[in-house]
Amino acid sequence: MRDRRIKWLILWIPTVTIGLWEYVRHAFLLPYMTMELGNLLAPFIVLVVTMTLVRGLFQRLEHSQSALQRQRSVSAALEERERLAAELHDGIAQSLFLLAVKLDQLDQAAGGEPAVRELAAQLRETVRVVHEDVRQAIANLRMPPSAEGDAWVVPLRELLGETSAIIEARAEFRWTIPEDSLSDKEKVELHACLREALLNVRKHARAQTVQVVGEPTGNGGFRCAVEDDGVGFEGDPLQAQGRFGLRMVRDRARRMGWTFAIERRNGRTVVELAKEAG
Structure with a gap:
């Protein structure tokens, strides 16, 4: 029933x-009834009907007004997401592409200078990682919100599937963190x-199985991990030459106040993020 008709009926x-x-x-x-009665x-009859x-x-x-307000809020959010995606694409993404071109030119101009070529390679890897993050952010912004409670983890599940297909490994996704417990x-x-931990598995692990785990630890805390049974690492993986992904994960975790760990457990490499219970 339309709102206009409802208003007329109320009147x-x-x-x-x-x-x-x-x-x-x-x-x-x-x-049978007096005028006074x-x-x-x-007024009692009118009150009962009312x-x-x-x-x-x-x-x-x-309810109709609430639904209309929700629809307007969703439309406004979609417009804002599209605007942000366009700004990322037209601004940061294009600038990163130009920076990559300039690094190629620097690499060619350096000739046989090993130090310059090594620095250019490191910068190019950093630009590549940032560019991938920006592309993923644009894709997420342009993805319509889903009514499913765990819709935001769908891209992670899909990336896990892609990773397992590329390296021909068995994948497992276990996620039980409640939607409303995360900002x-x-x-x-x-x-x-x-995502960066999964890309690291894809590039370096040569694993047979890979697993993504997300579980609550009570009072708003959680534990998230990417685990694989691959070749692992020697020494400190955070100091490995030319590998910036795990360092970026560590830095992100520190900024959020989370704990970060990468270690071998029972023949498996575990990259773990955890938030202490509040």
Whole structure:
């Protein structure tokens, strides 16, 4: 029922009710009911009708207005997401592309200078990682919000599937962190960290199985991990030459106040993020 019709019904029902009551009283009840009793019953009859029919109409009108407000909020959010995605694409993404071109030119101009070539390679890897993050952010912004509670983890599940297909490994995804226990910023940072950890598995692990785990630890805390049974690492992986992804994950975790760990456990490499219970 349209809002306009509901409003008209709310206006007309009390008037029609009192009119029908007066007609019935004078046409059928006058021999059995005094004028004073009829006048006394009239407001109670209007009150009963108002508390039933009109009250229900008011509830429907409120629901309709709430739904309209939610729709407007979603539309505004979608427009803002599209605007941010366009700004990222036209601004940062284009600048990163230009920077990569300049690094190629620097590499060519350096000739045989090993130090310059090594520095250019490191900078190029950094630009590549940042560019991938920006592309993922643009894709996430342009992805329509889903009504599913765990919709924000769908891209992680898909990336895990892609990783397992590329390296021909068995994948497992276990996620039990409640949607409403994470802030929007925590979701963004977790997505970026776990994504980088999965890319690290794809590039270096040569694993047979890979697993993504997200579980609550009570009072708003959580534990997230990417685990694989690959070749592992020697020494400190955070100091490995030309490998910046895990350092970026560590730095993101520190900025969020989370703990970060990378270690071998029972023949598996575990990259773990954890938030202490509040």
